[in-house]
Amino acid sequence: MKERNPWHTPLTIIIAVIGVIAIVALVTIAVLQNKPLIPKYKYGIVLDAGSSHTAMYIYEWPAEKDNNTGRVEQTHCCKVSGSGISDYASDPKLAGESLKACMRDAERFVPSERHEETPLYLGATAGMRLLNIKDSAASDRVFQAVSESLQKSPFSFQGARILSGQEEGAFGWVTVNYLDDRLEQGLETTGALDLGGASTQISFISDSFDGSESPSNYVAFRLYGNDYNLYTHSFLCYGKDQALRMALAHQTQSGPGSIVDPCFNNGYSAVKNYSVLYESPCVSGRKPSSAPQTFTHTGKGNFYECQEVVKSIFNFTECKYSQCSFNGIFQPTLQGTYGAFSAYYFVMKFLNLTDTSVPLQSVKEALARLCATPFDTLKKQHPEVKLKFLNEYCFSGTYIFTLLTEGYNFTSRTFSDIKFIKKIKGSDAGWTLGYMLNLTNMIPAEAPDTPLLPHAGYVSVITVIALVLFVLFILSLRPLWPRCSQKPQIV
Numbered sequence: 001m002k003e004r005n006p007w008h009t010p011l012t013i014i015i016a017v018i019g020v021i022a023i024v025a026l027v028t029i030a031v032l033q034n035k036p037l038i039p040k041y042k043y044g045i046v047l048d049a050g051s052s053h054t055a056m057y058i059y060e061w062p063a064e065k066d067n068n069t070g071r072v073e074q075t076h077c078c079k080v081s082g083s084g085i086s087d088y089a090s091d092p093k094l095a096g097e098s099l100k101a102c103m104r105d106a107e108r109f110v111p112s113e114r115h116e117e118t119p120l121y122l123g124a125t126a127g128m129r130l131l132n133i134k135d136s137a138a139s140d141r142v143f144q145a146v147s148e149s150l151q152k153s154p155f156s157f158q159g160a161r162i163l164s165g166q167e168e169g170a171f172g173w174v175t176v177n178y179l180d181d182r183l184e185q186g187l188e189t190t191g192a193l194d195l196g197g198a199s200t201q202i203s204f205i206s207d208s209f210d211g212s213e214s215p216s217n218y219v220a221f222r223l224y225g226n227d228y229n230l231y232t233h234s235f236l237c238y239g240k241d242q243a244l245r246m247a248l249a250h251q252t253q254s255g256p257g258s259i260v261d262p263c264f265n266n267g268y269s270a271v272k273n274y275s276v277l278y279e280s281p282c283v284s285g286r287k288p289s290s291a292p293q294t295f296t297h298t299g300k301g302n303f304y305e306c307q308e309v310v311k312s313i314f315n316f317t318e319c320k321y322s323q324c325s326f327n328g329i330f331q332p333t334l335q336g337t338y339g340a341f342s343a344y345y346f347v348m349k350f351l352n353l354t355d356t357s358v359p360l361q362s363v364k365e366a367l368a369r370l371c372a373t374p375f376d377t378l379k380k381q382h383p384e385v386k387l388k389f390l391n392e393y394c395f396s397g398t399y400i401f402t403l404l405t406e407g408y409n410f411t412s413r414t415f416s417d418i419k420f421i422k423k424i425k426g427s428d429a430g431w432t433l434g435y436m437l438n439l440t441n442m443i444p445a446e447a448p449d450t451p452l453l454p455h456a457g458y459v460s461v462i463t464v465i466a467l468v469l470f471v472l473f474i475l476s477l478r479p480l481w482p483r484c485s486q487k488p489q490i491v
């Protein structure tokens, strides 16, 4: 007769089936419990109205996370065609019109159910600061026009305003450190170097700086439970386009009519208008009284001579503090690593010097070579590069080199601490993300409570405990186990 398998009793089969169902149910609940059901996002839109152009950034973050603590990422960027809003002073309506194409873009990228609740901000930087100095009524009219245009969008428009230089510097610093996950984890922070067309910002933490020596350069933050004493300064007129104006103005002082400029390549030649050159507040008041209408601007391409011209737009002597960068502005000792973005990146990218940390000597050699290249050769080497930029790379590169070394005092040792970057993890480096994080209170002052275990750890622990309980349960039923298979013992 065939022996019955002792495990095949109705009781053990029922126990096993119930046990398996219980484990599957437990693990399924553990997996589903903490998982978002459908990936739903919230959105925020920031328009960066820079001196040279306006760009729109759309950010998104998970809607389910409590108090908007989920990671914010840039999902889309739209470049407004035409020039910066400050160039529409004589026809402000056009400034409003120019934003429309990007706003339509935003309507497609943000799901329509979210339109009404999505905040929309416009922040203007140094181009509007200069227009405000030159003609504040014109600046008001431009803001009026862009605000009217943005109010017509389906988003929740929160206003258009000029950022102070301090805000521009501090929010750039917040952006790079947020994207690098340095704030939440309380890691050593990175300094931020931003070069625009009309102003430039430097922001970093220095242990020697507590704000006492120069309170106007001090911004205090408490983020995720950590205190930061940030040094920041924005130099108005030291963006690369206004710096070029100052360099040209300096060279026209010696005698009107023509300039032979070492910062432009040999073979470059253009006729320029005196009053256009001198219309900016960065140079106004210095126009020679005998100046003719136009002057000829030709290049002779020499990096070393160009450096001398560039140095002439800085004041290195005046300083009433313990130490200064330039123009009598206090700067504490440089410390740590730096992310350099916007025009720093564009120029260093053109020089092919962005990938690794670059020795200062290599930058010098690359610039000496670039400036010495005849303009015709340069055009043939770079047919894809817009002439407007190609014309100016010798000047822009020399300006960056001089600003970093003579202005901010980077040395051949500390220069390689600078990384030239455009994006961090898919989001552009710039002030816009930090600005939105601040206005939406998305970075808490105190560290949020975190669950004891991460999700995967939680699921594993639950599974192991369930298995152990199941085995213990089966073992506890031992007295009920069938004994019929045991061989009869011979007494």
Ligand SMILES: O=c1[nH]cnc2c1ncn2[C@@H]1O[C@H](COP(=O)(O)OP(=O)(O)O)[C@@H](O)[C@H]1O
Pocket: 049, 050, 051, 052, 053, 084, 125, 126, 127, 195, 196, 197, 198, 199, 200, 239, 240, 241, 342, 343, 346, 347, 389
């Ligand atoms: O491809 C490029 N090559 C070189 N420079 C560029 C390129 N794209 C943008 N730029 C420059 O970057 C700068 C951006 O400045 P922005 O418009 O942000 O001014 P702001 O920050 O001073 O208000 C401008 O000088 C612009 O000409």
Ligand SMILES: [Ca+2]
Pocket: 050, 051, 125, 195, 196, 197, 342
């Ligand atoms: Ca800018």
